[in-house]
Amino acid sequence: MANNSALFAQTLTDWTQGTFLAPVPLWVWAMVSALVVIYLLALPFGGIATYIERKIAADMQDRIGPNRVGPLGLFQFAADAVKMLSKEDYVPPAGDKFLFNIAPVLVVVGSCAGFVALPLGQYLVAGDVNIGVFYILAVTTLIAPGILLGSWASENKWSLLGGLRSAAQIVSYEIPVALSILPVILISGSLQVGEIVKQQGWNPDLPIAANAHFWNVVHNPFTVFAFFILFVGGLAETNRIPFDLPEAESELVSGFNTEFSGMRFGLYALGEFVDVFVMCAMLAALYLGGWQLPFLELDKFWITLPSGLIALIHVGVFLVKTLLLVFVVMWLRWTLPRLRVDQLMGLCWKGMVPLALFNVLGTAIWVWAFKGQSMIQVAMGLFSGGGSSH
Amino acid sequence: MSNGIKLILLLAEILTVGSALVVAVNPNILYSAVFLLFSFLGVAVMFLFAGADFLAATQVVVYVGGVTILILFAIMLTQWMYRLKLRDVGSKFIVPAVVLALGLVPMLHRGLTDLARMVKAAPPEKMSEFAASPKTMEIGKALLGSHVLPFEAITILLLGALVGAVWLARPKS
Amino acid sequence: METGYISAFWFIVIAAVTVPLMLGVGALLRPKSIPTKKGTQAYECGEDPIGSAWVKFNIRFYVVAIIFIIFDVEVAAVLPAATLYKDAVLNGNGAWVFAELFLFIALLVLGLIYCWVRGDLEWVKGVTKFAPKK
Numbered sequence: 001m002a003n004n005s006a007l008f009a010q011t012l013t014d015w016t017q018g019t020f021l022a023p024v025p026l027w028v029w030a031m032v033s034a035l036v037v038i039y040l041l042a043l044p045f046g047g048i049a050t051y052i053e054r055k056i057a058a059d060m061q062d063r064i065g066p067n068r069v070g071p072l073g074l075f076q077f078a079a080d081a082v083k084m085l086s087k088e089d090y091v092p093p094a095g096d097k098f099l100f101n102i103a104p105v106l107v108v109v110g111s112c113a114g115f116v117a118l119p120l121g122q123y124l125v126a127g128d129v130n131i132g133v134f135y136i137l138a139v140t141t142l143i144a145p146g147i148l149l150g151s152w153a154s155e156n157k158w159s160l161l162g163g164l165r166s167a168a169q170i171v172s173y174e175i176p177v178a179l180s181i182l183p184v185i186l187i188s189g190s191l192q193v194g195e196i197v198k199q200q201g202w203n204p205d206l207p208i209a210a211n212a213h214f215w216n217v218v219h220n221p222f223t224v225f226a227f228f229i230l231f232v233g234g235l236a237e238t239n240r241i242p243f244d245l246p247e248a249e250s251e252l253v254s255g256f257n258t259e260f261s262g263m264r265f266g267l268y269a270l271g272e273f274v275d276v277f278v279m280c281a282m283l284a285a286l287y288l289g290g291w292q293l294p295f296l297e298l299d300k301f302w303i304t305l306p307s308g309l310i311a312l313i314h315v316g317v318f319l320v321k322t323l324l325l326v327f328v329v330m331w332l333r334w335t336l337p338r339l340r341v342d343q344l345m346g347l348c349w350k351g352m353v354p355l356a357l358f359n360v361l362g363t364a365i366w367v368w369a370f371k372g373q374s375m376i377q378v379a380m381g382l383f384s385g386g387g388s389s390h
Numbered sequence: 391m392s393n394g395i396k397l398i399l400l401l402a403e404i405l406t407v408g409s410a411l412v413v414a415v416n417p418n419i420l421y422s423a424v425f426l427l428f429s430f431l432g433v434a435v436m437f438l439f440a441g442a443d444f445l446a447a448t449q450v451v452v453y454v455g456g457v458t459i460l461i462l463f464a465i466m467l468t469q470w471m472y473r474l475k476l477r478d479v480g481s482k483f484i485v486p487a488v489v490l491a492l493g494l495v496p497m498l499h500r501g502l503t504d505l506a507r508m509v510k511a512a513p514p515e516k517m518s519e520f521a522a523s524p525k526t527m528e529i530g531k532a533l534l535g536s537h538v539l540p541f542e543a544i545t546i547l548l549l550g551a552l553v554g555a556v557w558l559a560r561p562k563s
Numbered sequence: 564m565e566t567g568y569i570s571a572f573w574f575i576v577i578a579a580v581t582v583p584l585m586l587g588v589g590a591l592l593r594p595k596s597i598p599t600k601k602g603t604q605a606y607e608c609g610e611d612p613i614g615s616a617w618v619k620f621n622i623r624f625y626v627v628a629i630i631f632i633i634f635d636v637e638v639a640a641v642l643p644a645a646t647l648y649k650d651a652v653l654n655g656n657g658a659w660v661f662a663e664l665f666l667f668i669a670l671l672v673l674g675l676i677y678c679w680v681r682g683d684l685e686w687v688k689g690v691t692k693f694a695p696k697k
């Protein structure tokens with residue numbers, strides 16, 4: 001099957017054929033790829049993101065920010081990790097120990113497992129499962145029960161209020177998020193993220209009709225809105241400002257993680273950042289062409305390059321797109337005030353859900369009317385059609 | 391199926407049945423709800439083994455993300471309920487429940503390994519239905535083809551459920 | 564089962580193991596904790612907490628969860644049909660699939676409008692109606 005050759009584990013198995021590593025079975029390579037992605041990409045990203053967020057915050061508020069640990073304060077996150085590890089481990093004696101312990105597990109699993117279906121490059125994906133997008137939606141739902149149970153187990157009024165808000169918010173915004181993914185599925189006819197990304201290339205040498213359409217975000221006017229709804233919904237799903245009511249400092253102290261100290265809090269924060277990364281990466285893959293570099297993909301230019309370099313460029317392009325979105329998320333934190341809870345629910349059910357439904361129908365009509373062609377293809381078709389008639 | 395895969399299947403079965411057992415006998419109703427979540431997850435893994443990955447994801451999205459949250463909300467809504475210790479049911483039926491649960495694991499295991507073998511043994515032209523991407527499409531084809539009436543009936547059912555549920559939850563004056 | 568799910572299995576296992584691993588490393592590093600009376604209280608900004616934190620809360624959270632489940636089932640039911648849509652359009656069967664999708668979504672929009680009109684989507688409900696007299 002062509003799909004399986006795109007897996008990390010399968011690729012590694014194929015590469016090691018004929019070497020001394022040949023007897024290593026597939027599942028070991030799957031485990032290795034999971035270790036690499038979680039410990040070398042997901043968790044370090046969570047750590048470094050805290051540093052970057054503080055630096056960005058400082059720049060926007062005309063401060064210096066962390067600058068003591070290492071050059072430019074770069075090792076701040078390592079110092080933070082050491083600090084968190086050496087903090088007192090506190091389990092509320094009046095609370096519920098079992099639930100208090102499993103809550104961070106649910107949050108970390110829910111955020112890290114989303115990485116499986118994210119294609120970092122054309123042949124770099126831990127597991128490009130058929131139901132791709134739906135798989136990511138499914139595993140990230142584990143976060144809501146985790147936060148709710150953790151907050152309840154804390155036996156703290158701030159925590160419970162924050163946890164309830166968080167659960168209600170995450171489940172509400174899941175609907176606009178899922179509905180904003182639907183246009184992409186209507187356009188590409190697949191749930192597989194790798195396939196969706198592949199269809200977003202653009203090769204100037206091919207005739208328009210034979211070409212793949214360009215990035216989904218500019219496929220038609222409705223997908224532009226769908227992109228923004230998905231982004232805003234993602235902010236709410238990950239409890240980011242302006243939707244950070246679950247941990248609103250000014251009213252709930254720290255919200256659902258008030259009683260979580262040291263590394264337990266660290267894992268919650270890490271889980272949140274990893275979730276932000278997964279959300280932004282999904283957005284980049286679904287709407288911004290993933291690892292595709294505009295206008296150069298599939299071109300003769302690529303054939304001359306070694307495959308390793310192409311893979312590196314793909315990963316780089318994908319990471320740049322994702323991190324730009326992460327930067328916007330951090331930027332918004334210092335730009336927008338927090339919503340009130342009734343505004344939050346009103347925005348979701350009265351604003352984003354109807355708009356998302358409208359986008360789904362609009363995209364369906366567009367795909368039907370223009371035989372699945374994108375705005376650019378339609379415009380260029382008109383242009384070239386007009387040219388040939390003269 | 392290799393032995394490693396069989397082991398994962400067995401773990402999923404034990405997770406499902408064991409969690410279901412805890413749901414039934416645990417006196418703390420909140421713990422019951424939490425273990426229901428794990429039971430749902432185990433069922434999702436078993437769906438995967440049956441080759442129904444779309445159903446597995448639906449199971450997780452709807453049951454873990456929706457129904458569990460709903461049950462947790464329902465429990466937390468009623469203040470006296472999570473202080474309540476449910477004793478009598480658990481003590482009386484614990485032995486038959488454990489026996490039944492232990493009996494269920496081999497049955498599930500046998501059924502799912504057989505199913506997996508059938509998937510493997512399926513003729514090549516049918517293999518695509520199980521193996522690659524068209525599986526979700528097959529469901530779509532069925533929903534729009536032979537099962538179009540149930541598909542529309544679902545809509546009416548969902549509409550009715552929505553109206554009924556919000557009517558029940560509405561404050562009565 | 565697809566090979567991709569083996570990766571998913573390992574991701575879940577390794578992510579789950581990470582939590583006790585990190586807490587274990589912390590347990591080795593940190594000094595022995597000496598619990599104090601104030602330290603083990605629920606944190607309410609230094610005030611002594613009054614009563615249990617496990618209080619009853621508003622039914623509106625429940626309503627949100629119910630509406631969510633209905634819409635979630637809808638999305639799950641529409642997804643398989645949506646994956647077919649592009650091929651159906653290119654093969655000239657677009658009208659059939661579109662009609663199905665439209666009917667399905669329209670009926671749920673009807674439900675949403677019902678909830679909206681009857682005020683079930685309002686977060687602050689019945690303030691004037693149920694306000695205590697005088």
